[in-house]
Amino acid sequence: xxxxxxxxxxxxxxxxxxxxxxxxxxxxxxxxxxxxxxxxxxxxxxxxxxxxxxxxxxxxxxxxxxxxxxxxxxxxxxxxxxxxxxxxxxxxxxxxxxxxxxxxxxxxxxxxxxxxxxxxxxxxxxxxxxxxxxxxxxxxxxxxxxxxxxxxxxxxxxxxxxxxxxxxxxxxxxxxxxxxxxxxxxxxxxxxxxxxxxxxxxxxxxxxxxxxxxxxxxxxxxxxxxxxxxxxxxxxxxxxxxxxxxxxxxxxxxxxxxxxxxxxxxxxxxxxxxxxxxxxxxxxxxxxxxxxxxxxxxxxxxxxxxxxxxxxxxxxxxxxxxxxxxxxxxxxxxxxxxxxxxxxxxxxxxxxxxxxxxxxxxxxxxxxxxxxxxxxxxxxxxxxxxxxxxxxxxxxxxxxxxxxxxxxxxxxxxxxxxxxxxxxxxxxxxxxxxxxxxxxxxxxxxxxxxx
Numbered sequence: 207x208x209x210x211x212x213x214x215x216x217x218x219x220x221x222x223x224x225x226x227x228x229x230x231x232x233x234x235x236x237x238x239x240x241x242x243x244x245x246x247x248x249x250x251x252x253x254x255x256x257x258x259x260x261x262x263x264x265x266x267x268x269x270x271x272x273x274x275x276x277x278x279x280x281x282x283x284x285x286x287x288x289x290x291x292x293x294x295x296x297x298x299x300x301x302x303x304x305x306x307x308x309x310x311x312x313x314x315x316x317x318x319x320x321x322x323x324x325x326x327x328x329x330x331x332x333x334x335x336x337x338x339x340x341x342x343x344x345x346x347x348x349x350x351x352x353x354x355x356x357x358x359x360x361x362x363x364x365x366x367x368x369x370x371x372x373x374x375x376x377x378x379x380x381x382x383x384x385x386x387x388x389x390x391x392x393x394x395x396x397x398x399x400x401x402x403x404x405x406x407x408x409x410x411x412x413x414x415x416x417x418x419x420x421x422x423x424x425x426x427x428x429x430x431x432x433x434x435x436x437x438x439x440x441x442x443x444x445x446x447x448x449x450x451x452x453x454x455x456x457x458x459x460x461x462x463x464x465x466x467x468x469x470x471x472x473x474x475x476x477x478x479x480x481x482x483x484x485x486x487x488x489x490x491x492x493x494x495x496x497x498x499x500x501x502x503x504x505x506x507x508x509x510x511x512x513x514x515x516x517x518x519x520x521x522x523x524x525x526x527x528x529x530x531x532x533x534x535x536x537x538x539x540x541x542x543x544x545x546x547x548x549x550x551x552x553x554x555x556x557x558x559x560x561x562x563x564x565x566x567x568x569x570x571x572x573x574x575x576x577x578x579x580x581x582x583x584x585x586x587x588x589x590x591x592x593x594x595x596x597x598x599x600x601x602x603x604x605x606x607x608x609x610x611x612x613x614x615x616x617x618x619x620x621x622x623x624x625x626x627x628x629x630x631x632x633x634x635x636x637x638x639x640x641x642x643x644x645x646x647x648x649x650x651x652x653x654x655x656x657x
Contacts, residue, residue, distance in 0.1 A: 209580065210237060216575060218559070221568035227559045229574040232364065237577045240525070240598050241552040243360035245328050246272055247368020250615060251448050252324050252356065252375065253286055254278035254399050255427040259320035262291045263307050263338060264328025268360075269293075276615040277401045281426055290314055294330055304336050311345045311353065321429035322352040324375060332359030352429070354378055365527070366447060366553040373452035376423070376432060380456060383433030391486050392418040392438045394462075396453055397445030398469065400425025401615055404622035408469055411479060411623065415495050417486070423449065436460040440485055442467055442478070447528035447553045468530060469622040470630075471538035472503060502624035509628050510541065513635040518543030520591040520638055523584070525576065525599055526613065529554030529562060535594055535613065536565055542631055547588040550576055578602055592638050607646030609637040 209217065215228040233239035245264075249272040253260065262269045269291035280286065292310050294303045307325070315323060323345075327338050338355045346353040356375045358368050393412065398405045405425035412419055420438040421431035441453045441464040453464040465485065467478035476499045483495040522544045524535045529551040536546045549562055550573035559572055566572070571584050581602050585593060593603040596614030603610035611633050613621065621630045 210234065213237065213580070216573065217580070218563065218572040220563050220566055220570045220572065225560060225563055227556055227572065227574065229554055229556055229559060230364075230366075231575075233575055238579075239552075239575050239577055240581075241575050242365045242368075243329075244362045244365065244368040244371065245326060245358040245360045247365035247448075248356050248358035248372040248375075249326060249368070250276055250399075251369055251372035251424060254280075254424040255322075255324075255429065255432070256280035256286045257283040257321045257428055258285065259314055259318060259323040260286060260288075260290065260326070261307075261310060261314060261323060262289070262326045262328065263303065263331050263336070264291065264294055264326070265330060266291050266293045268326075268328045276399055277618050278399050278425055278615075279403050279406075280400075281406070282428075285318055285320055299330060299334055302334060302336055303331065304341055307336065307338065307341050308345065311341070312349070315345070315349045315351065315353075320351065322354060322379065324354050324356055326356045326358050328358070329360040332361065352379060352382075364553065369448040369553075370451045373449065373455065377452060377455050379429060379432045380452075381433070381436045381460065383430055385434050385437030388420055388434070388437040389418050390439060391416060391488065391491065392420050393440045393442050393482065394421045394423060394435045394438045395419055395425075396423045396441050396443045396464075397449035398422065398425045398622070399445075399615060401622075402618055402620040404469070404620045404626065407620060407623045407625065411498065412482070414498050415479065415483060416488075416491050417482065423452070436462065438462065440465065440482070442482060444469060445528055445530065447530065466530070468534040470531065470534035470626070472506075472541060472624065472627055473537050474534045475623055475627070476503070499624075506624055506628040510631050513631045514541075514543045516639050517635060520544045521547045521589055522592045522594065523548035523581075523588065523590045525550045525573075525581065525593075525595040527552050527596070529558035531613070532562060533565060536562070538627060538630060539634075541627075542634060544592070544634075546570060547590060548573065548584050550574060582606060592634060607643065609640065609643065611637055 212234050218227050233241050253276050269289045273289035292306045342353040342355045354375045358371045405422050409419050421435040441462050443449050443453050443464050443466050456462040465481050468474035479495050483492045522539050524532050526532045532549050548571045592609045594611050594613045597616050600610050620626050
């Protein structure tokens with residue numbers, strides 16, 4: 207397959223040529239990118255705030271596209287599980303949809319009594335020019351709750367721009383709540399979305415260490431917790447692509463420092479906990495952290511060693527939304543003896559790919575904002591045994607007869623933390639070692655040649 211000329215600088219083979227990677231750019235028209243739009247980026251970030259109303263101002267298709275797309279769990283309200291839309295029609299496109307937006311907001315707020323409301327602008331709203339901010343201000347004054355516009359018109363940029371739009375909307379809440387009861391050893395967890403309850407696990411680790419969690423943004427999120435998040439001593443940022451903008455704004459206005467962490471894999475989870483403990487410079491806190499990590503690792507290592515015996519030397523491909531998650535997956539796969547031969551992301555920066563290049567083995571293919579044809583070509587070229595990606599990548603893997611594990615936000619089982627590493631290893635082992643792959647043509651051909 208010929209790589210499109212405009213795409214060649216977004217693909218790099220480690221060790222084969224000087225590092226030169228194009229990224230942070232618009233998707234190539236006609237290339238059928240795996241990347242989502244600005245609206246989708248903002249929606250997935252804000253969606254887990256469980257006691258807020260989420261209203262999509264636009265055609266019904268936008269609401270259907272993003273309905274319930276995260277496996278984000280709530281320990282209380284379930285309002286986030288409902289998807290509301292103004293369902294703009296042709297008449298609204300001609301005469302404007304402001305009246306419809308006002309009526310929808312008023313009716314929904316009276317019915318569900320949310321703590322706040324987020325209003326998402328879609329492509330068509332940006333084209334017809336509805337004054338969404340004015341409507342939000344009017345309803346906010348009348349209903350006496352925060353009504354926050356999210357400037358998420360799909361054509362404004364990339365999915366990463368949607369992250370920034372979501373952070374800008376949330377930031378209007380930060381600093382508006384009381385900070386009573388917040389202690390010195392306190393943090394906000396940013397960028398974990400409580401997929402299959404992962405935020406609860408991470409919160410438990412910190413509470414065992416003796417650290418107070420003020421707000422989880424946005425997994426199992428609550429509006430009032432976000433309003434008082436400025437009272438925490440530290441922001442701990444997991445998904446750097448989605449939450450770096452919020453952490454930066456909080457540091458500029460409130461002086462809140464931040465740490466960049468990951469909770470996927472043994473190495474990264476342990477480092478995250480140790481880094482937080484070191485930040486507070488408390489010997490007893492550091493001792494509790496060491497004990498926690500030691501006990502958790504000891505509990506899972508026998509299973510990991512057993513899985514590694516079968517997985518050693520197998521090839522894996524990784525394609526994620528944010529590049530930071532790819533770092534953790536490469537290290538986690540290495541713990542299981544697997545070699546990552548393809549790694550890429552939708553929203554990685556040049557610095558992310560430089561770090562990924564240094565982490566991966568020689569001749570690993572790095573790829574930014576790829577498309578199905580490229581993925582298929584490289585999976586076949588590298589004889590991949592396992593593909594880790596999201597819902598859009600699953601059909602590619604199965605059509606090529608390759609094992610697939612979902613590491614995106616649709617999954618229903620937790621993969622974060624030490625317990626998550628055991629779940630991850632079990633899933634990878636079951637997938638790669640499944641006897642079904644013996645019936646795939648590429649495996650049959652390999653068996654014949656070896657015999």
